Amino acid sequence: MLHLLQLITLMVLSLIPHEAIAQPPPPYTSFFAPLHKHIDAANPLYSVQIMTAYTNMQFMHSNFLIDIDAPLTWHDCIVQWNMYQGSCPDNTLCTSPVSCDEYQCTDVRASYSYKNPYCPKVKNTTTFEGYCTCSVNLMNPINEPCSQVLLNYDTFFVNTSNGRNPLPGFYAAFSNAACAPSSLFESFPENLMGVLAFSSSPYAFPVSLDQPPLKRIFSLCFPSTTSTTGILFYGNGPYYLFPQKVDVKNFLSYTPLLKHLDSFGYFIGVNSIVIKTRSIDIPGNTTTKLSTIEPYTTLRTDIYNRVVRRFSMVTKRLAPANSIAPFGLCFSTFANGTKINLRVPDIELVLQDGKKWAISTANSMLQITQDVACLAFIDGGDAMEYPIVIGAFQFEDNFLLFDLENSNFGFSSSLLLKKTSCANFNFTMGSG
Ligand SMILES: *[C@@H]1O[C@H](CO)[C@@H](O)[C@H](O)[C@H]1NC(C)=O
Ligand SMILES: *[C@@H]1O[C@H](CO)[C@@H](O)[C@H](O)[C@H]1NC(C)=O
Numbered sequence: 001m002l003h004l005l006q007l008i009t010l011m012v013l014s015l016i017p018h019e020a021i022a023q024p025p026p027p028y029t030s031f032f033a034p035l036h037k038h039i040d041a042a043n044p045l046y047s048v049q050i051m052t053a054y055t056n057m058q059f060m061h062s063n064f065l066i067d068i069d070a071p072l073t074w075h076d077c078i079v080q081w082n083m084y085q086g087s088c089p090d091n092t093l094c095t096s097p098v099s100c101d102e103y104q105c106t107d108v109r110a111s112y113s114y115k116n117p118y119c120p121k122v123k124n125t126t127t128f129e130g131y132c133t134c135s136v137n138l139m140n141p142i143n144e145p146c147s148q149v150l151l152n153y154d155t156f157f158v159n160t161s162n163g164r165n166p167l168p169g170f171y172a173a174f175s176n177a178a179c180a181p182s183s184l185f186e187s188f189p190e191n192l193m194g195v196l197a198f199s200s201s202p203y204a205f206p207v208s209l210d211q212p213p214l215k216r217i218f219s220l221c222f223p224s225t226t227s228t229t230g231i232l233f234y235g236n237g238p239y240y241l242f243p244q245k246v247d248v249k250n251f252l253s254y255t256p257l258l259k260h261l262d263s264f265g266y267f268i269g270v271n272s273i274v275i276k277t278r279s280i281d282i283p284g285n286t287t288t289k290l291s292t293i294e295p296y297t298t299l300r301t302d303i304y305n306r307v308v309r310r311f312s313m314v315t316k317r318l319a320p321a322n323s324i325a326p327f328g329l330c331f332s333t334f335a336n337g338t339k340i341n342l343r344v345p346d347i348e349l350v351l352q353d354g355k356k357w358a359i360s361t362a363n364s365m366l367q368i369t370q371d372v373a374c375l376a377f378i379d380g381g382d383a384m385e386y387p388i389v390i391g392a393f394q395f396e397d398n399f400l401l402f403d404l405e406n407s408n409f410g411f412s413s414s415l416l417l418k419k420t421s422c423a424n425f426n427f428t429m430g431s432g
């Protein structure tokens with residue numbers, strides 16, 4: 001039975017024309033940024049589009065590589081003292097330097113710099129007017145040389161959302177990052193001019209988005225093609241991907257995020273790998289790294305061999321093809337003059353507490369040529385630092401949530417099975 005007050009409210013509302021009860025725009029529940037896939041470098045890579053400066057009443061948009069391991073954000077810019085005297089060269093992004101006297105400089109150098117024995121020792125450099133800048137080391141995640149870059153005070157802008165559509169407001173994130181010369185981006189896909197750090201380092205990007213009441217949670221949903229746009233959210237949600245009417249959070253299972261000494265990256269514990277009900281013997285509770293840079297899941301040789309042996313057994317009915325490096329197990333996708341859509345059994349990662357991350361065909365089989373698809377797992381050799389590294393191809397069209405507040409990792413498995421995808425955020429501005 002309706003409560004009397006509800007009844008009165010309903011009667012009153014029914015008398016008012018709809019326009020009149022329109023509410024003011026609801027406040028945002030998240031920040032968001034579009035994600036893209038790039039295939040014009042040696043390996044597929046994924047970028048986030050953010051806004052780096054506001055000039056002439058317009059935002060400058062830049063694509064940054066997503067790196068969930070990097071301790072610090074860095075991009076193509078130059079540091080300049082006296083920012084406001086109009087001395088920034090054309091088509092260049094200028095930011096203010098952190099001085100070598102400031103605590104951020106010591107802090108980043110001591111703890112939050114890229115660690116590598118091959119990096120040269122950092123030096124203080126004195127620029128004009130006697131100011132001293134702060135050089136820090138960074139490792140290029142694509143081709144790995146170490147370089148020295150200058151720590152700066154940066155501002156990035158992200159748009160706001162109610163989880164369904166963009167809202168009019170944007171958010172300015174103040175952050176320390178580093179300026180690197182354009183030459184460091186030569187091995188990057190075209191139009192990628194930076195690396196946005198999403199690690200747990202206090203100098204990574206999520207820290208600069210910390211804005212109560214938003215929770216310290218970010219999520220990644222990688223698109224599977226270069227022509228579609230995926231989505232990154234920061235905040236507790238809800239998150240909607242059309243035509244689904246329910247919050248994507250309803251599709252998630254959770255497992256603890258593990259810390260690993262000497263790394264700001266994210267790890268989960270994998271207890272076993274199951275293919276068609278048969279469990280593959282792996283050392284229990286194997287520390288598994290999540291990587292947005294490794295293109296494919298990489299397994300230590302002993303684990304790789306067992307996975308491939310089992311996978312070959314359950315795919316016996318498929319026509320084999322010569323393998324194409326770096327993959328070891330490939331199938332023909334062309335038979336009797338027609339293209340076959342392969343369907344293979346799931347590869348299930350059984351995590352701590354028995355939760356299962358199911359890697360289904362879209363994330364296990366990579367179509368390499370018209371005629372050949374390969375199991376998108378790589379043999380990482382005997383001496384891998386972590387026995388399992390889950391790579392970015394396995395993230396495509398999966399919704400992944402990194403809850404930094406509760407140290408939890410949420411995963412949806414393939415959204416395609418829920419009749420949606422990472423390309424289904426509605427980028428049309430909401431009416432509020
Ligand atoms: C942010 O929103 C503005 C419109 O308010 C739009 O012009 C801009 O492209 C958006 N930027 C990103 C990175 O989505
Ligand atoms: C850089 O300068 C600061 C401040 O003068 C000093 O504390 C620091 O030791 C210097 N570092 C190096 C590597 O020279």
Ligand SMILES: *[C@@H]1O[C@H](CO)[C@@H](O)[C@H](O)[C@H]1NC(C)=O
Pocket residue numbers: 258269285287352
């Ligand atoms: C698995 O390993 C992690 C760290 O290596 C540890 O924190 C966790 O308690 C372990 N879980 C189980 C179920 O053994």
Ligand SMILES: *[C@@H]1O[C@H](CO)[C@@H](O)[C@H](O)[C@H]1NC(C)=O
Pocket residue numbers: 335336
């Ligand atoms: C190709 O055609 C032959 C004869 O019709 C059939 O036996 C075979 O199963 C077909 N192969 C595939 C992969 O469809």
Ligand SMILES: *[C@@H]1O[C@H](CO)[C@@H](O)[C@H](O)[C@H]1NC(C)=O
Pocket residue numbers: 165242426427428429430431
């Ligand atoms: C996207 O959002 C706009 C504005 O709310 C709405 O008009 C449109 O129908 C939505 N499109 C889809 C595919 O849901």
